[in-house]
Amino acid sequence: MDPSFRESDLRDILDLWNEPLVQQSLAIDNVVPRSLKFAEQIREWSSNPCGIYVIITLKDTDEFMGTCNIWMNGVKNCDSFLTVALLPKFWNKGYGTESTRFVVDRAFRWLGLHRVSLGVFESNKGAFASFKKIGFVVEGIKRKANWSDGKWEDIIDMSMLEEDWATLYWKKNLITLHFK
Template sequence: MFETSHLVLRAYRNSDADALQEMLNTYSVSIGASTDFVIPHPESFKDTLRELINKWTFYAVVEEKATGAFVGNAALRAQNKRDRDALLGIALVPEKWGKGYGTEVVNFLAEYAFDGLGMHRVSLEVFANNERAIALYKQAGFVQEGVKRKAAWIQGKWVDNVLMGILEEDFRETQQQAQQEKP
């Protein structure tokens, strides 16, 4: 189990399946977090979730520290072990958006990727119309590295897929700047 200022990141339990399925069945989450068709997932989807979870190097359920309320999930996958490149994934329930939880989770994942997993870089992909997420990733020190033009069909139109990444040295510099800015 890991903790940030306001959150707990813990191992998946079978009892989390309902909350995860409900989150992924929420239109505003599904439309921004997946390239799959946005459809209501049936009860059998919980088995698929467990299989997907096992493919991640690090996977955690995110809860509020004070209340134990479900916030979402966070994950890292060592997609290129030789070059020490991890893929970052995060999804939060809409009720918890705008509370700074995304920032805590992304900062934790980046730090854990570098300090805990020995990664050299962390990569992610985000839809260009997800401006809140892009701002969050930039705040954490991620930079845009490329664009897959018109790569996703979302709500009746083509949307670019933005490729972002952060190197360990850039993360350290971002952390150092944040420490210097604190009063």
């Protein structure tokens, strides 16, 4: 993983967002081609000082795999939103779990977050299992909130709180945190 966005990554990120399976797993919008105008949105996301934008690459070859990012929903409540997107050939191999764990850990350490939130489509069983494995908990379900493949599906809202994250790391004896 390379936690810094490079302009040279832009083409790969656009290709990622133009992959229909990826787009279908990330957005509630219709699957449509993303143009170079969308590149401006990517630049904005990657330069947000209240977030983390990570480029995921294979360690041995530096091959582009995807992105993982966190951005603040609101500074007052130290709340943020997480997304992770991998090219389909890297799905179900543990890369999403590793990337998400890395970014969530950095977000709590570097950004002083209180919570990290996300939404996952019920059809994305691999992502749901990965998020649970990392320590995210289900907060609620938006019933039949996404039309996909000719049917309605739920969107599952999940989160991890600062104390959830700290407990996971205390068990591993990696860090010690004290909450007031």
